[in-house]
Amino acid sequence: MTKKIEDTQTRAKITLTDSRGDRRYEFPILEGTVGPDVIDIRSLYADTGLFTYDPGYTSTGSCESKITFIDGDQGTLLHRGYRIEDLAEHCDYLEVVYLLLKGELPNPAQKLKFEQDITRHTMLHEQINYFYRGFRRDAHPMAVMCGVVGAMSAFYHDSLDISDPRQRMVASYRLVAKMPTIAAWAYKYSMGQPFVYPRNNLSYAENFLHMMFAVPCEEFEANPVLARAMDRILILHADHEQNASTSTVRLAGSSGANPFACISAGIASLWGPAHGGANEAVLNMLQEIGSKERIPEFIARAKDKNDPFRLMGFGHRVYKNYDPRAKVMQRTCHEVLDELGLRNEPLLELAMELERIALQDEYFVEKKLYPNVDFYSGIIFRAMGIPVSMFTVLFAVARTVGWIAQWNEMIEDPHQKIGRPRQLYTGYPQRAFVPLSQRG
Ligand code: SDX
Numbered sequence: 001m002t003k004k005i006e007d008t009q010t011r012a013k014i015t016l017t018d019s020r021g022d023r024r025y026e027f028p029i030l031e032g033t034v035g036p037d038v039i040d041i042r043s044l045y046a047d048t049g050l051f052t053y054d055p056g057y058t059s060t061g062s063c064e065s066k067i068t069f070i071d072g073d074q075g076t077l078l079h080r081g082y083r084i085e086d087l088a089e090h091c092d093y094l095e096v097v098y099l100l101l102k103g104e105l106p107n108p109a110q111k112l113k114f115e116q117d118i119t120r121h122t123m124l125h126e127q128i129n130y131f132y133r134g135f136r137r138d139a140h141p142m143a144v145m146c147g148v149v150g151a152m153s154a155f156y157h158d159s160l161d162i163s164d165p166r167q168r169m170v171a172s173y174r175l176v177a178k179m180p181t182i183a184a185w186a187y188k189y190s191m192g193q194p195f196v197y198p199r200n201n202l203s204y205a206e207n208f209l210h211m212m213f214a215v216p217c218e219e220f221e222a223n224p225v226l227a228r229a230m231d232r233i234l235i236l237h238a239d240h241e242q243n244a245s246t247s248t249v250r251l252a253g254s255s256g257a258n259p260f261a262c263i264s265a266g267i268a269s270l271w272g273p274a275h276g277g278a279n280e281a282v283l284n285m286l287q288e289i290g291s292k293e294r295i296p297e298f299i300a301r302a303k304d305k306n307d308p309f310r311l312m313g314f315g316h317r318v319y320k321n322y323d324p325r326a327k328v329m330q331r332t333c334h335e336v337l338d339e340l341g342l343r344n345e346p347l348l349e350l351a352m353e354l355e356r357i358a359l360q361d362e363y364f365v366e367k368k369l370y371p372n373v374d375f376y377s378g379i380i381f382r383a384m385g386i387p388v389s390m391f392t393v394l395f396a397v398a399r400t401v402g403w404i405a406q407w408n409e410m411i412e413d414p415h416q417k418i419g420r421p422r423q424l425y426t427g428y429p430q431r432a433f434v435p436l437s438q439r440g
Contacts, residue, residue, distance in 0.1 A: 061242075082099070197211070208230065325373040
């Protein structure tokens with residue numbers, strides 16, 4: 001089905017012209033199934049003695065992948081060829097997890113077994129419980145996630161050998177299964193409430209909401225509309241090509257680091273406000289704007305090159321059209337607020353007015369800045385009673401499957417080797433050492 005990238009005759013020609021005259025080089029063009037072709041420059045340095053230069057990797061393909069494809073101009077997102085809109089509408093999160101990990105949607109029997117396998121791995125080793133007590137109660141839950149997920153390599157020694165496909169799959173299942181428990185316990189610890197253990201009779205999203213909001217003194221049953229909304233939000237955040245955190249996981253994994261350490265590195269990268277931390281930053285921004293009357297002031301700041309302020313939840317490296325996830329997220333936002341009787345939630349009104357004004361402003365139109373996945377998610381989470389500091393944690397829970405699917409693909413890729421970029425060096429050339437006694 002997918003075109004072998006070696007089978008191509010198209011070439012890229014580079015001519016270097018200097019005092020020695022012209023030196024001509026050719027490099028193969030590799031073709032994917034869809035999307036831009038690539039120039040295979042793996043021999044460029046050996047052939048020419050030159051590096052490429054691409055800070056932020058705006059024009060660089062770091063790997064071959066079969067997992068996710070984004071067409072930024074069309075605003076489309078595919079997981080193993082399926083549209084995100086179809087998956088969000090017709091699947092549950094574990095079906096999408098199965099698809100990302102194994103390459104195909106499960107049949108009914110496969111779906112049931114996978115659900116059972118994941119559900120039975122949701123508990124944590126009891127001693128991990130004590131890890132939380134080392135943190136301050138007011139620690140940011142992303143700091144807790146980095147620490148506890150990294151510590152899993154100190155507990156699950158039977159799934160650390162990355163050369164063993166079975167151990168890689170066991171680690172993958174454990175991470176998908178345990179992330180909601182780790183996340184919910186980070187919240188409970190911050191609240192001073194007792195940890196709530198997972199329940200095997202609940203779905204993935206219901207289990208997460210139960211561990212977040214149940215208390216020992218009374219029964220808790222997750223609102224089905226909110227559970228479905230949470231499940232859909234997890235789907236929308238599951239994977240997204242070679243974004244910063246996924247690239248972090250791949251680079252960490254390329255050295256042979258264990259999967260728990262690699263996912264902990266991905267969590268750390270996701271935390272940044274330019275990436276997964278944007279959902280938290282959107283809420284803080286909306287609260288700072290406060291009223292529709294102040295929107296023009298903040299739009300002006302976002303356009304001012306001398307002001308570091310950016311409209312959080314807007315813009316994207318790849319999407320130069322509406323992020324398809326944001327459209328589904330906006331619909332989910334209305335569903336949740338309607339269910340909770342918060343139809344006139346001021347923050348939603350403010351967000352929709354901000355979006356309306358921004359999308360009419362020539363700066364945003366010219367630079368093709370549209371709402372991204374983070375613009376509406378925070379409003380939903382806040383309406384569900386989830387604190388702002390937990391927003392990026394939820395993103396990390398959802399993205400774990402994407403990270404681990406890409407990590408597995410990287411290890412299985414015969415072309416992959418340890419990632420080790422070079423640089424354009426502009427520091428001092430070699431110079432004579434100056435002894436301390438002679439330094440003025
Ligand atoms: C995620 O990569 C992924 O796939 C990420 C993600 C995923 O699922 O993994 O989709 C999740 O991280 C979504 C993005 C969440 N971040 C935010 O919402 C933060 C606000 N957005 C910006 O920081 C920015 O848009 C980025 C970081 C998302 C993208 O930055 P790029 O690709 O480096 O683009 P850029 O900074 O070069 O911007 C191009 C121009 C610049 O102006 P000029 O220098 O050309 O004059 O657009 C401007 C920028 O100043 N610009 C913005 C803006 N985003 C870009 N101006 C105001 N507000 C913004 N939000």
